[in-house]
Amino acid sequence: MAVGLTGLPELYPVAGISLGTAAAGIRYRGRDDLVLMEMAPGGTAAAVFTRNAFCAAPVSVAREHLELFSPRFLLINAGNANAGTGKQGLADARQSCKSLAEAGGCRPAEVLPFSTGVIGEPLPLARLQAGIPAVLADRAGDAAAWERAARAIMTTDTVPKGASRRFEQAGRTVTVTGIAKGSGMIHPDMATMLAYVATDAAVERDLLADCLKRAVERSFNRISVDGDTSTNDACVLLASGAAGLPAIDNEGDPALALFQEALDGVCLELAQAIIRDGEGATKFITVRVEDGATPEECAAVAFTIAHSPLVKTACFASDPNWGRILAAVGRAGLEALDIARVTIHLDDVSIVMNGGRHPDYREEMGAAVMKLPEFTIRVNLGRGNHTTEVWTTDLSYDYVKINAEYRS
């Protein structure tokens, strides 16, 4: 029941990147659940990881390995998070890297491990190891390999998620393609979000990290609370350089803006896809906060609205109970907010002005907007020139059902 999301868009292959999948039986039966992503030697990489103090074992190991080398392989399993697993979990994550390194011909620290699924269960390492020959043998660089990988990393997702962009640099085509998983969200910070983006551009390592940070700030962090994340969240960006172009290595490089735009586009589409596939979601809601004094206060108001269970249930019911939106604005903690200047719109329907209901507003106007599968809650704070958008879903019976029954 993903909102406005029927399946994968066309995914353009990325030179220098190949992917393999296999059914390792980590948890699921009859589907692929192990993914290998390989980058040809000479590329660079960047990643953003969860800030959760209880980060999963593979996150600790991936963070450590990424400091040492550009990765040769990413190894991703679905069905088990290897989180809350203590020392054994760390040992298992390291061993999985070692096993792949032996079979794949690289150093263990050139492997980044990732896991998603149930927390607190021991990783079935033997099964994972047994799947390694199969994912190596399955490696391919075509669109179909990307699509299989997008499916194999799913847990509670109902649809696979991917996005692609292309741009021209010095007469050649450069590609940015990504896949992601994640749907466990009222708050995205409470379910694992994994995203893997690759490009055949050549980008200097530190610059690549800056690009990823910017893209994440505008996408995955706009569907999150305070940048908080689950125990396993990770977003990885690989730049193979295989398009054969000179490396982008300074902020003044004109190719940088094109790359950033493509990367932003991919990350935003993936982030929104995660929301569209939000657990139990029946609506895709944009919360736009305009004319704030700072970007931070816009985000504070937007997230207060986006995370209000009362606003979310009203959205589910298509009930324009705008008092709940107004109450959320009021408790977002803004200093000296002049409520007389605040306006609230549902799409283009003006609901609140001068601290109360707009004189022309009638209930059916708001209800008509909220019956749409996609709409915008627009708040104007009237005290600055900053604007922030965040994306969220409604809160439905199915959210409760999915989260009460997951794992059982």
Added chain:
Amino acid sequence: MAVGLTGLPELYPVAGISLGTAAAGIRYRGRDDLVLMEMAPGGTAAAVFTRNAFCAAPVSVAREHLELFSPRFLLINAGNANAGTGKQGLADARQSCKSLAEAGGCRPAEVLPFSTGVIGEPLPLARLQAGIPAVLADRAGDAAAWERAARAIMTTDTVPKGASRRFEQAGRTVTVTGIAKGSGMIHPDMATMLAYVATDAAVERDLLADCLKRAVERSFNRISVDGDTSTNDACVLLASGAAGLPAIDNEGDPALALFQEALDGVCLELAQAIIRDGEGATKFITVRVEDGATPEECAAVAFTIAHSPLVKTACFASDPNWGRILAAVGRAGLEALDIARVTIHLDDVSIVMNGGRHPDYREEMGAAVMKLPEFTIRVNLGRGNHTTEVWTTDLSYDYVKINAEYRS
């Protein structure tokens, strides 16, 4: 379906306080929805109000009036919040005070108005005014009057809420009795919480305000996020002095501790009753965070757990998905948290130690605790000597149902 709450406990009358109720037809039919609370002249009062920037009109007026005089009357209506109603709402709140003052023989500023119910609808002032003679005529000081008032202030509450304590001061009995309403909560800050507590002790005004602040901090603010509140929240404490005892007028007065203890008891029982009657609640959950470095970090961890929809749905399903608790601890924002020192218990069942599952823990042990209607999630941070408890509910289908359908 309030958890462990079958009805009102015995409510002891308070000398100097009388109450009247009437069916004014504000919104509901066939039930009382207007309440008058009268304090005999000579008493003192204190109140804590919502910090929401969009505070309701009656809150603005009550705050203003309380600065001027000790109140003679509180006038409370259920069914309409008179919030988000702009200038007209303010005029209506003022007019309601004026009308009662004329009929009751006092100054308008000796009346404090309170409203709870739907936001954004104009207050049906004429109906409220028409009910004033009836609430005046109905005034009585007995337990039955308290009980009627407890019922008349209900909105989505399924049971009336009240609490009473007595203590001895200089050989006389002093009483503290309170009533409250509120149940709209995953987060209590999103639904109106109203509490009215009265005592026949004589307490100097500033000291009374301090007592109330302390009591609220230990009760209503322990079921809330960051002390945030809805547009209408209020907790009022009246001290009639009618027990005929000398006024408690300094922090060193031995009677003060007795009074504070009784007040704390009443407020805690009312606050917990609100949680027990949480919308759709099937469980009453205590979240206890021990051995933190500061009370603030204990509260941060406790509220992160208490507000996690994933923890709440797991509680609803009696599924000891402790990874969700651990993830909540990890993202509460504590600096330099050593996860190896954190332990988690469900009642007395040890679940997490050394960053992972306790070796003796088995799933059925956790499930047995979570099937109980009341249990404690206990987290020990192992880095200090502060402890905080907060109280919360699970997240059930009925929560969604109630909030999707309220107002429709």
